Amino acid sequence: NAGVTQTPKFQVLKTGQSMTLQCAQDMNHNSMYWYRQDPGMGLRLIYYSASEGTTDKGEVPNGYNVSRLNKREFSLRLESAAPSQTSVYFCASSYYRTSGTSTDTQYFGPGTRLTVL
Amino acid sequence: GIQVEQSPPDLILQEGANSTLRCNFSDSVNNLQWFHQNPWGQLINLFYIPSGTKQNGRLSATTVATERYSLLYISSSQTTDSGVYFCAVSGGSQGNLIFGKGTKLSVKP
Numbered sequence: 657n658a659g660v661t662q663t664p665k666f667q668v669l670k671t672g673q674s675m676t677l678q679c680a681q682d683m684n685h686n687s688m689y690w691y692r693q694d695p696g697m698g699l700r701l702i703y704y705s706a707s708e709g710t711t712d713k714g715e716v717p718n719g720y721n722v723s724r725l726n727k728r729e730f731s732l733r734l735e736s737a738a739p740s741q742t743s744v745y746f747c748a749s750s751y752y753r754t755s756g757t758s759t760d761t762q763y764f765g766p767g768t769r770l771t772v773l
Numbered sequence: 774g775i776q777v778e779q780s781p782p783d784l785i786l787q788e789g790a791n792s793t794l795r796c797n798f799s800d801s802v803n804n805l806q807w808f809h810q811n812p813w814g815q816l817i818n819l820f821y822i823p824s825g826t827k828q829n830g831r832l833s834a835t836t837v838a839t840e841r842y843s844l845l846y847i848s849s850s851q852t853t854d855s856g857v858y859f860c861a862v863s864g865g866s867q868g869n870l871i872f873g874k875g876t877k878l879s880v881k882p
Contacts, residue, residue, distance in 0.1 A: 698874050699861075701871075744814060
């Protein structure tokens with residue numbers, strides 16, 4: 657099992673450019689998440705997808721869009737990149753039990769380091 | 774929303790020393806995880822521990838859910854233990870984690 661994979665690992669953009677970060681998991685998880693980590697801070701949730709076909713905003717959604725392409729894949733798009741979006745982006749997945757409202761361990765990908773000039 | 778506070782923010786140890794990291798949270802949770810972020814930025818799962826006690830080698834963790842705190846114990850520390858330790862919790866209906874700001878651990882040889 658590869659677990660959670662992310663592409664690309666590194667990216668440099670100019671202000672105003674667009675790009676899509678890709679994430680895939682092979683653990684048959686139903687829930688997937690996108691977080692960002694800024695220097696000296698913990699991770700903050702951008703968007704999540706509790707199940708295939710649904711997406712919801714997290715704490716810091718402005719400037720981003722997401723697509724849950726299928727059960728395995730969850731992409732994050734920056735339509736017009738800004739320097740404030742310079743960060744490390746992590747994708748994660750977990751199994752969420754709808755009965756009892758609890759989740760199992762959340763597993764994280766290796767991250768994408770994005771710089772916007 | 775739930776607030777997560779970790780202490781201490783920084784910790785410097787000599788190799789072989791023991792340490793205790795603390796995580797306080799402001800509301801009831803249905804998920805609590807400890808992570809180690811290594812110097813290369815990778816997040817490594819240490820424990821899934823919404824309640825109770827678990828041990829894995831030199832590391833152990835205890836969560837007292839009724840008192841809203843969790844402790845991570847590192848015994849006989851090694852230089853490879855260096856990095857940032859994060860506590861993250863979830864109390865909502867969708868499972869997304871709320872992270873503390875982390876404890877930066879430096880283990881000196």
